[in-house]
Amino acid sequence: xxxxxxxxxxxxxxxxxxxxxxxxxxSGHDYLFWYRQTMMRGLELLIYFNNNVPIDDxxxxxDRFSAKxxxxxxxxxxxxxxxxxxxxVYFCASSLLDRMExxxxxxxxxxxxx
Amino acid sequence: EDKVVQSPLSLVVHEGDTVTLNCSYEVTxxxxxxxxxxxxxxxxxxxMLTSSGIEKKSGRLSSILDKKELFSILNxxxxxxGDSAIYLCAxxxxxxxxxxxxxGQGTILxxxx
Numbered sequence: 001x002x003x004x005x006x007x008x009x010x011x012x013x014x015x016x017x018x019x020x021x022x023x024x025x026x027s028g029h030d031y032l033f034w035y036r037q038t039m040m041r042g043l044e045l046l047i048y049f050n051n052n053v054p055i056d057d058x059x060x061x062x063d064r065f066s067a068k069x070x071x072x073x074x075x076x077x078x079x080x081x082x083x084x085x086x087x088x089v090y091f092c093a094s095s096l097l098d099r100m101e102x103x104x105x106x107x108x109x110x111x112x113x114x
Numbered sequence: 115e116d117k118v119v120q121s122p123l124s125l126v127v128h129e130g131d132t133v134t135l136n137c138s139y140e141v142t143x144x145x146x147x148x149x150x151x152x153x154x155x156x157x158x159x160x161x162m163l164t165s166s167g168i169e170k171k172s173g174r175l176s177s178i179l180d181k182k183e184l185f186s187i188l189n190x191x192x193x194x195x196g197d198s199a200i201y202l203c204a205x206x207x208x209x210x211x212x213x214x215x216x217x218g219q220g221t222i223l224x225x226x227x
Contacts, residue, residue: 033215042219043157043202056214091156101146101206103215105156 002026004106006092012112018080021109023092024073029104030097034067034077037108038088049075050097082113116141116207118218126224131193135201135221138185143208147179147186148215150202157202160188193225 005024013019025032033048047057052069060067064083069075079086089110093103117140127133139147146164150157161170163179163186170177174193179186190197200222204215 043217045214045216048214101148101162101215102159105158107155 004092004094004104006090006106006109008109009107010110010112012114013082014114015083016081017113018078019082019086019111019113021077021090021092021111023075023077023106025075025092025094026104027073028096029094031095031100031103032069032075033093033095033103034075035091035093035105036088037091043091046077079111082111084113087111087113116205116214116216118203118205118216120201120203120218120221122221123219124222124224126226127193128226129194131225132189132191133193133223135188135190135203135223136185137187137203137218139203139205139216139218140184141205141207141216144181145206145208148204148206149177149186149188150204152200152202152220153198160201190223193223195225195227198223198225 004026007022031050034046035043036046037043044059046059047067048055049069065079067077089108091108092106095103119138121136146162148162149160151160161177166179166181174191177188200220202220203218206215
């Protein structure tokens with residue numbers, strides 16, 4: 001059974017460019033979460049969805065960040081324009097409705113903005 | 115705002131040692147506390163604790179929650195080099211964002227042979 005799938009696994013871009021991160025949750029899961037991890041701030045929740053609907057986006061750092069979930073099997077996190085301080089590992093996770101604490105994480109996308 | 119503080123931030127031990135990792139929290143309408151292990155890549159789930167005083171155990175790892183004092187500990191006995199990882203503590207609160215987990219900064223555990 002495939003776990004959470006993220007792409008790309010690594011992304012190097014220049015400041016000002018648009019970056020799109022992709023996530024495919026585990027089939028049948030009701031919740032999808034986007035996290036960012038840095039040495040300075042640890043693991044932070046950016047936004048999460050329940051049945052494709054955004055529930056809490058209070059962790060999205062600023063308007064340059066946006067996330068969508070057009071269907072149950074796909075979500076994107078977009079940064080436009082990107083800045084060097086956005087460099088981090090971005091994780092997507094999913095969980096079932098009745099076991100939402102048990103979140104299954106994807107392998108992450110390591111983003112470097114030059 | 116929910117808050118989770120872990121200590122120590124890093125720990126270096128030798129194989130066979132026993133370690134205790136600490137997690138204290140402040141959360142509105144506490145629902146659960148979780149421990150995750152993060153090796154090279156993504157965090158993987160270890161334990162979920164919801165009730166005080168009930169120990170959760172998995173092999174050499176065990177954890178307990180104190181809801182009165184607002185903390186949890188994770189014990190690892192007879193450590194092995196494979197236990198080297200970042201251990202993350204997270205809490206889930208209630209209210210409108212009941213799905214949200216707030217993570218601590220993690221404890222980096224290094225086990226030397």
